Amino acid sequence: MSEFNNRVALITGGSTLIGAAVAKAFVRSGAKVAILDIDAASGAKLADQLGASALFIETDITSDSQLEAAVAQTAAHFGGLHYLVNLACSYLDEGADSGRADWLKALDINVVSAVMAARTVRPLLAQEEGAVIVNFTSISSQAAQTGRWIYPASKAALKHLTRSMALDFADDGIRVNSVSPGWTWSRVIEEVSGGDRAKADRVAAPFHMLGRLGGAEEVAEVVLFLCSPRASFVTGADYAVDGGYSALGPEQKEPAIPKLAE
Numbered sequence: 517m518s519e520f521n522n523r524v525a526l527i528t529g530g531s532t533l534i535g536a537a538v539a540k541a542f543v544r545s546g547a548k549v550a551i552l553d554i555d556a557a558s559g560a561k562l563a564d565q566l567g568a569s570a571l572f573i574e575t576d577i578t579s580d581s582q583l584e585a586a587v588a589q590t591a592a593h594f595g596g597l598h599y600l601v602n603l604a605c606s607y608l609d610e611g612a613d614s615g616r617a618d619w620l621k622a623l624d625i626n627v628v629s630a631v632m633a634a635r636t637v638r639p640l641l642a643q644e645e646g647a648v649i650v651n652f653t654s655i656s657s658q659a660a661q662t663g664r665w666i667y668p669a670s671k672a673a674l675k676h677l678t679r680s681m682a683l684d685f686a687d688d689g690i691r692v693n694s695v696s697p698g699w700t701w702s703r704v705i706e707e708v709s710g711g712d713r714a715k716a717d718r719v720a721a722p723f724h725m726l727g728r729l730g731g732a733e734e735v736a737e738v739v740l741f742l743c744s745p746r747a748s749f750v751t752g753a754d755y756a757v758d759g760g761y762s763a764l765g766p767e768q769k770e771p772a773i774p775k776l777a778e
């Protein structure tokens with residue numbers, strides 16, 4: 517408790533596991549958080565748990581007017597704004613079969629709304645010392661994955677936008693970085709694995725050097741580091757929080773050369 521005293525973070529898509537972990541980490545470190553999400557039930561429940569340090573604002577980030585109202589409400593409620601975490605996402609993706617409507621909808625949430633959120637908070641962040649934006653990208657931004665076209669493209673776009681934002685917001689004193697998680701224990705993975713984390717770890721093990729998937733809290737720690745003064749010379753960077761996924765080649769963890777002798 518101290519590093520983030522009297523500091524305020526706005527998190528888009530804060531209603532599920534990873535967003536909640538980021539919100540909790542900020543509050544534990546002394547910050548106030550605004551959680552913006554369309555999932556009102558989970559968002560309100562999380563804000564209740566966090567008490568006076570948290571504010572849930574039901575917001576569809578694809579609406580400019582809702583976004584502007586939520587940012588203004590956050591700044592008025594907590595007396596300022598220092599950090600934006602662009603975390604909300606859509607997994608809408610039918611790969612090669614995706615039609616125009618799906619492309620436009622998912623890119624609107626994953627890319628365009630992140631940019632609009634950054635544009636909306638910019639004047640407020642520019643008034644503060646040590647303001648930071650963190651964008652959520654993914655290992656999917658750099659690897660082909662079967663049946664997925666929209667999501668990886670959207671994350672690659674956001675990773676590059678991080679560099680553009682960092683450059684053009686630098687003179688406002690705003691640092692901009694991204695985090696690229698590997699497989700993380702999250703709503704989606706919990707649902708698909710039937711809540712079996714040990715099984716999810718076993719599936720993830722061959723392609724994560726650390727032999728398991730990540731925890732939402734482990735991703736949140738890196739977000740907080742990037743927002744902290746300890747990262748004061750870090751901007752335009754993408755931080756892998758992926759247990760070594762992106763540093764591994766196609767040979768994966770198992771030694772491949774011995775297989776030649778089998």
Ligand SMILES: NC(=O)c1ccc[n+]([C@@H]2O[C@H](COP(=O)([O-])OP(=O)(O)OC[C@H]3O[C@@H](n4cnc5c(N)ncnc54)[C@H](O)[C@@H]3O)[C@@H](O)[C@H]2O)c1
Binds near residue numbers: 535554606655705
């Ligand atoms: N789950 C993983 O393993 C993983 C891996 C790499 C990166 N990520 C990234 O981490 C972030 C969180 O992922 P997650 O798996 O927790 O996702 P999630 O689907 O559980 O959470 C995303 C949140 O965004 C909200 N949202 C969607 N559309 C919205 C809109 N129009 N307006 C406001 N909120 C909206 C959803 O309600 C949800 O609460 C994403 O950016 C994702 O790309 C996740």
